Amino acid sequence: MTTLDVLSTLRGPVPALVSSIPAGRAALAAAAADYLAIPAEALESPWKWGEHESPDGIRYGIYRGTETVEAAAAEIERALAGAPARSPAAVRIAPTTVARWALQGRLAALDDALLDRVPREGEWTARRTLAHTIDGQRSYGWFSRWWVSQPAGPDRPARVTPEAEASSATELPGEDAEGLGTVAEIRERLDSVVDEWSLRFARFSDDTLAVQATWAGIPVDISFRLGRWGSHIAEHTIQLDKTLDWLGHRPTEVQRIVLELHNAWGRLESRIFPMPPAGTEAAIADILQRAGETLVSEARSARAAAEA
Template identity: 30%
Template sequence: MPSVTEAVEALVRATADLPDEEMDRPWTWDAYDEEGLRFALLLAQHELRDLAVRMSALRRAPATQAELILTQYHAAYRDLTGALAGTQDEDLDRAPAAEEWPVREVLRHMLGAEYGFLGVVQYARSPERPADAARAEAGLSGFRERHGYRGPAELPGGIAEVRTALFEVHRRVLRELAGLTDDELEWPAFFWDGERPIRFRLHRFAAHLVQHTVQVDKTLVAIGDAPTEAQRLVRILYRELAPVEMLAAGGVGEAERRAVAATLWDRAGEIEALVNVVPH
């Protein structure tokens, strides 16, 4: 049985590369027979949103502030995933203009920041951090080196490899900070801009992703790879998937998740068969 994430990915694979005219292909759900194939994705958005509501209602304990901040961070990550849904290997290295970064370089910068932010937070929580402020500042770089909190100098491969690299650091952030307490949010954490509370550092994860996702958007448009209607819709699906994934990490709503996953998985197969076999 696929997970909700796997089912959404199947739906994305079936639709992300469809041209705009395919969105007018007839597709019917119950009494809804006038919207075309786009309604298959709009309905999936509806189903994911409702699933998130149902799962939230089943949650036994309220989320901590740290969990809520990480949920915002995950939403920003999923929006980036959606922004890259239609990106091809050849798009990664096409600079929009002289002296401007191509998509690969923007993503490499984002990747490095993820490692940097995580290292700063974990250093603030670590028993290795000296109590003396000057010694603590001097020790940050070595701590990052020892524990692998440095981003790669290069980001090789095609879009699949690049997305995997982004996923791996994102997963590491969520895993390492899963136990962060609300009290720890007020602990001081030093970085290039001085000493600020972990709360501020934690919000920087999402803020930085949002900033450079906009840069990715602008770059793709500048190189002639503006999103199609299908790509705009699957980006919305990734956004709606984010809260479901965060709630699922706590084991909430297993039966509800199975039902929606099965529906989306079957719909992906239906669309794939429709566009590959039936002429428009």
């Protein structure tokens, strides 16, 4: 990409995900909602997998979701064999979505009432942790763009300038705004910011990844900053786990299985996020459509069996 192309991608309209990814996510959300509606006392009730009685009842019906996603991931891996390599930036960014879905798996079952409860003196609420996580991701993208936009040579700044700090304070929503709303609204905001900056950087080459920058005042390159995205989400996912533990919240068995479903989706999506290899879009769309249909229908079936 030319310098002009780089700046256009970073400042213009947000590039779009290939349509099969949002469609797959919608199937994941629908299945998760059905699974989470199943009470613990129904797990050993009968469930039919097609024409066959499941030996483990409805419990296995929920595990089927993860198996469906993992089977689709295996299909995708085979479909990508021999395909052109993804850009260096796409490969560097891909782990971010693994971390994102690990967090989303926890949020899928989080009650709004837990967002503002103080876990213990001096510790952040769940809302503040999530607000910081989203604000951090947006700031990582914004300041990475600023570094890429700076001139090379003797005029290149050695650190973020006061002018850049002032501009970021004006252009970015800020931590308080990032944490507003319900769990569902916060989840949507998290997806939006991760997708936006991943897509903006997705096509960049090794040359762009090698651009010098800083992180917390320490000299690094853009590649380091992109790699920090997933690490930052994971860091605050662990913080959220600690917060919920202090609040006495213990995930149910169903919630734990649904978390594994989200983890499996994150691993699958990392093969095609933020963008799949060129020429593989149709094959991926077919795989995800079939997997999504199975995921939704079997989750609906498991819920119906629980409600029977």
